[in-house]
Amino acid sequence: MKAWTVERITEDGAMAFTEQPRPAADGDGCVIRVEAAGVNFLDTLMIRGQYQVKPPLPFTPGIEVAGTVVEAGPGSPYREGDRLCALLDHGGFAEYARVPRVGSERIPDDFPMREAVALPIIYPTAHLALRHRANLRAGETVLVHAGAGGVGSAAIQLARHWGARVIATAGGPDKTALCRELGADLVIDYTAEPLVEAVRAATGGAGVDVVVDPVGGKVATDSLRCLAWGGRLVIVGFAGGAIADLPANRLLLKNAAALGVFWGEYRRHHPELIAPLFAELFELRRAGIIKPLIRDVFPLADAPKALEALGARRTVGKVVLVP
Template sequence: MKAWKVEDWCTPREMTLTDLPVPEPGQGQALVRVHAAALNFFDVLMISGKYQVKPPLPFTPGCEMAGEVVAAGPGSVFRPGDRVCGQPGWGAFGEYVLVENDRTDIVPDGVPMHDAAVMPVVYPTAHVALQRRGNLQPGEWVLVTAGAGGVGIAAIQLAKAWGARVIGLAGGEAKCAVCREQGADLALDYTQDGWVDLIRTHTNGHGIDVIVDPVGGEVYDQALKVLAWEGRAVIIGFAGGTIQKIAANRLLLKNASAVGAVWGGYLARDPQRARAVVADCFDLYAQGKIRPAIMRTYGLHEVPDALEALSRRDSWGKLVIDMKAA
């Protein structure tokens, strides 16, 4: 099979596209012919050795995919012909990948593979950030930093589906327009001064009930200034490069809280809850309340191009690798 290979921690351009043996499924595993794989920012971190998960070298990157089961090992809940999507630890940037029971779900009939490939990571991440950790209630105000990113768009769509009022932050007017197109009631450019005051004005002084932040750094620090009474500031990452430093006095004075939300933790610790979250996301998809925003698809040979676009923040929404593309 054709697959990308990381021999040592490297940049996207230093990976190699090579021929590898098709793996054999073991206990509780199934072999999937990948139809589409989605990219995430942590893919860039993983191949450079900067992610908290460090696969044994050499490895094939890619942590989100959809495809068709072609073989099942002993104890697998899947059978050949099943359409599945999931979050393997790595390996999705190849023509075949091994998946495990608790990290994989059946794709409902009628869901295109490109859309299915986008579902396993960003939508469940936004789901648990808003509902489980953020305790979002209808009518509350939600602030989504990096609102034009994959998780950001998922959070905007889910928050609107659950009856919230949403403000998206993004870098530049083009990405602010994406936030509005995806349902945000207001989109503000965080590179411009004054967005904190604009939030106060737009919410009539109420502030933000739930902050969903994958950015960290100065953006998070400024967002805490508009956290409402008993607000919840949910940390899901630090793509800006600086880990959040919480001004605890802001939490104390607002009777507020700062909490973390790591989707992968549910896969390992509470697979039954994780499966319910994915099922709810597909149910909302079937109702037309959420819809993956795919900016562009690439061929397998273009994975480095896609990863570089992601790392430069040239993209919005999701980037998808189409295994059938020339």
């Protein structure tokens, strides 16, 4: 099979597109023929050795896939022909991938594969950020950063569904228009407007109840100034490339909280949440309440181009590779 491999860690994240043996199923896992692989910002870090998870070399990047089972291990609940989406430690940028039992779910027959690959990370992350961590309530105001990105687009749709007022940020007229199409009540173009002043004007000086931040750095620091009394800043990533030093005095003065969401660890620490969460997301998609935003689709052979475009913020929604 064809697969991208990182043979050594380099500053530019060099990968090789090589012929590799197809993985074999064992235990309760299975092997799928990959029909769509998700591209995430953490992939750009992992291939450079800058992510907190550092697979042993050589390794194949890619942590989310959707495809069809071609081989099941002796303890697997799946069978050949089953359609699955799954979250992996690595191995997704390939024609075949070994899939663990924990973190994989059956895809309903009426659910497109390319949409299903958006489910292992961005929608569960947005769901956990808003409901499990921030305890979002109807009538509250949510500020969603990078609203045209993967987690941001999912957070806009879910927050609207749960009765929140949504303020989104995005860069440029095309991305701000896209956020409005997704359901944001107000969109701030961060390339043209100062964030804190725009949020204060939009909320009559009160601030927002919840911030969903996949960007980090100065955006996270400025977000604390946007919080209302009792507000919650939920940190879901560092796509801006910098980790913020949050001033604790602002948390104290506003009785606020800074919370983290690491969806990848939920499958280990709270596996009981996974099946009902996916069942809810499938039903919301079936009802037309959510729809994964997928515009940028690259051939598997163009994985470096996909990673470069994502890192340069030239993409929207979930970026997908297809063999």
